[in-house]
Amino acid sequence: MTSSSSATATQSSADPASQYHIDVMTAIARAVYPSAVSVEKSFIESRVFGRIEPKPGHFEGLITTIEAVDSYAQARFGGEITELPPGRRRQVLQSMGVTTVHPTADGTTAERVRFYLINDLLYVLFTSPKSSELTGIDNPPGHPGGREAYQRSPREDEQ
Template sequence: MRLTRRDAIAVLAGLGIVGGGAVAIDRLDPPTADGIEPSAAEVLATMVAAGEVVYPSEAEGIDTFVETYVLGRTRDENRGEQMRATAAELDDVAREWYESPFAELPAAKRDALLRELGADTADPIADGTFSERLRFHVVNELLYAFYASPTGGRLVGIENPIGYPGGTESYQRATMDGDEGTGESDG
């Protein structure tokens, strides 16, 4: 299953963000609380590395998909600032605990770190504790993008995710790979 830039743009279009992939990378660089600006490349690398952990192993093209989605999603200044700050904080924790940026850790350590921080069990709260913000701004953002995309949606049986064209005919006649039915209503 290959995720593409087009998948990310379809998700962004569903959110009402037009031209989502055409955002300049410097949009990721507002000052952090301590006055040090996180590198846009580091934030993108952290988000891609998180995507590699939370997405199913069958997914390919994660880097292009996540970068396009994150750049488009950060057009919302408030959402973008919170996403950047949370990703930068995750990277800081990785550097403190493992003496390496989050993106440079092996996948198993990235997964373990996210679990140790409670990202798998925390309630997603935009301005809550670090675990809650991590769940909201990193994990849930990435999962939303994945499952709202045409390719990711297909994985879980959503043939026509919100924001992706299809309509009534697609709904009535759609069959998923491996479906044995005719795609017609049973009732």
């Protein structure tokens, strides 16, 4: 785990994630997201770490879980998570128990990975402007629909 230790030591308080953390999270996103989604490092950097921290300590918890997944992959699967193919990365998460636990911020490692890492990845995917193309939901229930919805008469929606 030398790469994560040195990466953590070099990150500043203004920049919560090092390039190592962004690379690992990008690799995990490529395993978690549908194959139709093209994941770029810039997307992870801007949408996950570029947003306002949801709660104090959230990014610290996220970074800790990123390192935990990579350490687990190295110990149990013989390589860093970034070196494994997406299918193998999914196996890492399944083997950790991440796919069957309830997300809990202060729970077991699997529960924390689900809370911080997986939930953050899903949040940024579904709040991204591109998500409507993937999900087929242009206006989720409860969402006003944007400017175009206010420029149509109610009768146009009925047709």
